[in-house]
Amino acid sequence: MEITLDKHAANEASVKIKLGEADYQQTVDAKIKDHAKKANIKGFRPGKAPFTMVKNLYGTSVLVEEINAILSKSLNDFLKEQEFEILGDPLPSEEDSKSIDWKNQKDFEFGYKIGFVENIELNLDQKIDAKVYEIALSDKEVNEAIDNIKKQYGKMTNPEVSEENDFLYGDLKADDGSYEETLSLPLTSLDGRTVKKFIGVKKEDTISFDPSKAIKGEISEALNISKEAAENLKGDFTFTVQNINRTEEAQLDQELFDKVFGPDQVSTEEAFLEKVKTILSENYQKEIKVFNEEQIKDGLISNHKLDLPEAFLKEWLIRANEGKVSNEDVEKEFPAYAKQLTWSLISNKISKDNDIKAEHEDVMEKTKEMIREQLASSGMGAQLEDNMDMFLQNYLQGNEGKNYMQMMTSVQNEKVLDFVKSKVNLKEEKIGVEKFKELLEN
Structure with a gap:
């Protein structure tokens, strides 16, 4: 040979x-x-x-x-x-x-x-063009969360006369007879001038308007109809009211506290507000943590330009997928693939050079945290904690063992990023929720 x-x-x-x-x-x-x-x-x-x-x-x-x-x-x-x-x-x-x-x-x-x-050379002493953020909650976000909870657990009523935030259920018809559908119209989706026509109306009242001009944002989303149907909503229409639906907000009382957090978990309005604020803060911190980590990854990738065999990789992706992807698909997705591959190579190099390993115990603990979050979000956390070992085993053995490997990769990435954070000098900035949303959009 x-x-x-x-x-x-x-x-x-x-x-x-x-x-x-x-x-x-x-x-x-x-x-x-x-x-x-x-x-x-x-x-x-x-x-x-x-x-x-x-x-x-x-x-x-x-x-x-x-x-x-x-x-x-x-x-x-x-x-x-x-x-x-x-x-x-x-x-x-x-x-x-x-x-x-x-x-x-x-x-x-x-x-x-x-x-x-070959020759992947790392330099963690270089300045990384990345900034990590911390979110500072304002009263606005907390109040919005409380309002949403009160609406979510509120009672549905059917008043005789409509008000500003109601939903009107009725028949939408084009004057020329080209369109007719029964649907729910949220008054919050209408512009300031048009909404006045729909306030103070009763059952069987008919209102004339042009949906294409009156409805803010995407018509299909506002009316829960297809985009094709929404394209036909131009010109003169009438809406005949069949019913008025209104949600009366729940009161901040023990009944609401028990519904949201379980029996006897919260007993005062102050404790309820504090718990909502804590959960809201934790959720935002999880989001900002993911965002910060992506910033650090991007900074490391920018500092370590690897010479990838692009032509080879594109051919391999096509042949490995056995006709399931086209050349156009590969060309479109390759930049994202190349970025992820570069990060994987950098991460593996950092792990190897610094003896960073994801231990079995780390995988078990991370999986437990994930399962607890899922159970808590369904309101079943306390009842099912005793069955944690069963949930843990079922998840890690599922998907032919791939779930275990994915969790191990996740743990490894976290350890690598923690190591990088300890080595590089990162700029830190405290921002509000609105600023964070702008960063996500960009």
Whole structure:
């Protein structure tokens, strides 16, 4: 056997593997003899068919199987010895496989394309163009959260006369007869001038308006209809009221406290407000943590421009997905893929250089935290904590073990980022919720 490597570019190479008869024939003959002992061929007692006949029947398939096994092991062992980092999987030459004469050929040559990166040099002493943020809640966010809770747990009523924040249920018709539908119209979706027409109306009242001019934002979202239907809502329409729906806000009393947080968890309005504020703050801190980490990743990626084998990776993505993605799909998604791959390479390098490992206990604890959050959001946390081990086992063993590996990767990333934070000098800034939303949009 002969294996050669040809680096024809800074990040791509070809590998050739030459096999002679001596590399495979002994094993192939042994496997054919094993087949002969078990073969049940018409005209012969089981295991008594001539070796030559068995070889004619099974020889080619055994040969292909054995050579593929030799190639796989040899190529993997060879690449493990290299100092560069292999990306994707080796791509076998399609021309080689088409030209093989398995019946008559004794010597074989196989070619592979590989993509790689080498000499990943990290410098955590460089200034990272990233800023980490801390969110400061204002009374506005807390009050909005309280208002939403009061509406969510409020009671639905059907008053006789409409008011500003009601929902009107009724028939929307085009004057020219081209459109008619029964739907719910939220008065909060109407502009200031039009909404006045809908305040103070009663059942069976009819109001004329132009939905395309009166409704703020996306009409399809406001009326819960398709975008195609929304495109037809232009011109003169009438809305005939069938019913008026109003949500009366819940009172800040013990009944509401128990509904939101469970029986006897909160007993005063002050404690309720404080608990809402705490949960709201925790939720925003989780969001800002993810945002900050992405900022740090982007800064590290910008400081470490890796020379990725772009052409190779695009070809590998297409061939690996076996026709499920097109060239256009790969071109569109490649920048995001390249960014994630670069971060993965940087993260692995930091882990290796600094002996950072995700331990089994870390994975278990992180998974428990995730499960507790999910149970708490469903209001079942306290009742199901006793069954944590069952939930933990079911999740980590699910998805054919991929869930465990995903959690391990997540833990590893967190440890790497914590290490980076301890090494680099990051700018810090305290911002409000509105500013944070602007950052997310940008």
